Amino acid sequence: MRGVAIIGVGETQFGELWDRSFRDLGIEAGLKAIEDAHIRAEDIDALYIGNMSAGKFIEQEHVSAIVADYAGLADSHLPTTRVEGGGACGALALLQAYAAIASGLHDIVVVGGAEKMTDVGEVKAAEILSATADQEWETVFGATFPALYAIMARRHMYEYGTTREQLAAVAVKNHRHGALNPVAQYQKEITMEMVLNAGMVADPLGVFDCAPLSDGAAAIVMCSLDRARKFCETPVELIASGQASDTIALHDRRDLTTMDATVVAGKRAFHRAGLTPADVDVAEVHDNFTISEIMAIEDLRFVKKGQGGPATEDGETALNSKISVNTSGGLKARGQPVGATGVAQAIEIVRQLRGEGGKRQVTDAEVGLTHTLGGTGATAVVHIFRRVR
Amino acid sequence: MATPRFWREIPSRYNLIGTKCGSCGTLDFPPRAVCPKCGRKSVGKMMKQKLSGIGTIISYTIVYDAPSSFDLLKPYVLAVIELKEGARLTSQIINVEPGDVKIGMRVEAVFRKLGQEGEAGILQYGYKFKPVTGQGKSPATA
Numbered sequence: 324m325r326g327v328a329i330i331g332v333g334e335t336q337f338g339e340l341w342d343r344s345f346r347d348l349g350i351e352a353g354l355k356a357i358e359d360a361h362i363r364a365e366d367i368d369a370l371y372i373g374n375m376s377a378g379k380f381i382e383q384e385h386v387s388a389i390v391a392d393y394a395g396l397a398d399s400h401l402p403t404t405r406v407e408g409g410g411a412c413g414a415l416a417l418l419q420a421y422a423a424i425a426s427g428l429h430d431i432v433v434v435g436g437a438e439k440m441t442d443v444g445e446v447k448a449a450e451i452l453s454a455t456a457d458q459e460w461e462t463v464f465g466a467t468f469p470a471l472y473a474i475m476a477r478r479h480m481y482e483y484g485t486t487r488e489q490l491a492a493v494a495v496k497n498h499r500h501g502a503l504n505p506v507a508q509y510q511k512e513i514t515m516e517m518v519l520n521a522g523m524v525a526d527p528l529g530v531f532d533c534a535p536l537s538d539g540a541a542a543i544v545m546c547s548l549d550r551a552r553k554f555c556e557t558p559v560e561l562i563a564s565g566q567a568s569d570t571i572a573l574h575d576r577r578d579l580t581t582m583d584a585t586v587v588a589g590k591r592a593f594h595r596a597g598l599t600p601a602d603v604d605v606a607e608v609h610d611n612f613t614i615s616e617i618m619a620i621e622d623l624r625f626v627k628k629g630q631g632g633p634a635t636e637d638g639e640t641a642l643n644s645k646i647s648v649n650t651s652g653g654l655k656a657r658g659q660p661v662g663a664t665g666v667a668q669a670i671e672i673v674r675q676l677r678g679e680g681g682k683r684q685v686t687d688a689e690v691g692l693t694h695t696l697g698g699t700g701a702t703a704v705v706h707i708f709r710r711v712r
Numbered sequence: 713m714a715t716p717r718f719w720r721e722i723p724s725r726y727n728l729i730g731t732k733c734g735s736c737g738t739l740d741f742p743p744r745a746v747c748p749k750c751g752r753k754s755v756g757k758m759m760k761q762k763l764s765g766i767g768t769i770i771s772y773t774i775v776y777d778a779p780s781s782f783d784l785l786k787p788y789v790l791a792v793i794e795l796k797e798g799a800r801l802t803s804q805i806i807n808v809e810p811g812d813v814k815i816g817m818r819v820e821a822v823f824r825k826l827g828q829e830g831e832a833g834i835l836q837y838g839y840k841f842k843p844v845t846g847q848g849k850s851p852a853t854a
Binding site for chain 1: 713717718721742770771772773774775776777778779780782785787788790791792793800801802803804815826827836838840
């Protein structure tokens with residue numbers, strides 16, 4: 324296997340973008356990434372697109388070919404592939420590109436992630452998101468996506484004494500970070516009272532415990548590490564990846580308060596990287612709900628099991644503290660156009676490792692990690708990145 | 713959910729039919745063709761088995777935002793239940809005030825309408841769970 328580097332990144336604004344189409348968003352992110360990498364269109368060997376449900380959100384399948392076509396690449400006849408794995412699809416697309424370059428199959432690959440979610444109403448969008456859970460044995464009985472995470476949250480509270488305030492502290496922190504991110508959907512700070520007083524979605528999770536519905540796209544250009552300097556002065560190496568799966572239904576899991584897929588994906592990635600959780604300076608974890616971030620920092624071993632709530636409340640995961648978690652604002656504040664998420668997380672880590680974090684820069688960031696979930700944890704993907712000296 | 717798709721799973725949704733592994737004896741619900749513990753050894757040895765419908769709440773939530781087909785039920789309780797045979801499932805908890813539901817509460821399966829296909833479509837039935845008599849306050853008797 325040869326080393327793989329990220330040489331270009333680009334993303335759109337995240338938010339409710341009524342005037343922008345799926346194509347508009349995909350093309351904008353892709354062109355920005357290509358521009359950033361200083362490559363020409365004819366240098367690209369392949370395109371991987373992470374997209375969860377264009378078929379349901381915009382009634383359009385086969386979006387990988389559309390993105391290549393409208394990026395003006397039809398005549399290049401590029402291999403283009405859409406990757407789906409629930410909310411983890413962007414991270415999985417990145418993994419496909421990594422494998423393709425590491426193996427020598429391709430030299431320069433563009434990875435895109437995009438979702439256009441606001442062309443359908445909120446109730447319909449929520450139903451589409453719930454389809455990443457088990458339709459036969461969960462949702463048909465009235466399970467919504469927030470309900471399943473609320474069931475995890477309640478059990479976490481029962482077993483570890485996690486409090487409503489500790490859950491809320493995740494949202495408050497991520498909005499504080501999001502306020503420093505110019506592409507975030509919400510660039511506004513919120514208070515603990517606002518989170519606690521918001522309407523309930525699925526008890527104990529309220530409106531501010533849930534990431535929003537969003538439109539947006541993100542793209543990355545990758546190449547072999549040995550050629551990276553030719554295109555980019557500040558390449559970032561993708562040093563290892565770990566992917567794992569688990570039962571599709573939450574009720575079949577060994578433990579409702581631990582995502583074994585995250586535990587295993589994290590172990591695989593750290594083992595391959597030859598690093599430990601203590602080596603990570605900055606992490607983007609999948610905070611589709613506040614409880615998800617608490618479980619993620621535990622399952623990735625940044626904190627002990629059961630300590631995710633207190634650690635967050637004590638500020639250990641805030642910008643430039645013990646470990647900086649979700650400096651972009653996370654899914655909560657940056658937004659969660661599902662297919663774009665895994666790619667956008669990687670972009671935040673690249674910016675941090677390049678020293679381009681602006682007001683939210685993590686001091687001397689050397690090693691960064693992304694963690695992305697599909698469904699209620701039936702898929703987990705962990706990528707580990709390092710600054711190239 | 714489309715009618716044939718719902719219809720195929722009726723034995724399990726109406727009568728809690730699961731499978732017992734002929735190799736290790738583990739009970740699974742819904743039915744599985746392969747035992748997660750025994751793998752290939754279990755193929756062809758998975759026997760149908762009716763489950764008791766008696767179980768315990770492992771965790772739960774009160775759902776306030778729900779798909780339009782569940783509008784009339786809001787707010788409703790949704791729980792992960794461990795049946796006494798060991799298998800777990802997800803179901804609504806009914807005949808109880810949401811505030812009275814507790815982790816550890818003993819519940820039993822009852823047959824109820826789950827939904828319907830579209831506005832005038834075929835009715836879909838299946839299991840919901842209610843507290844085992846003597847626990848919690850039923851709205852009818854409270």
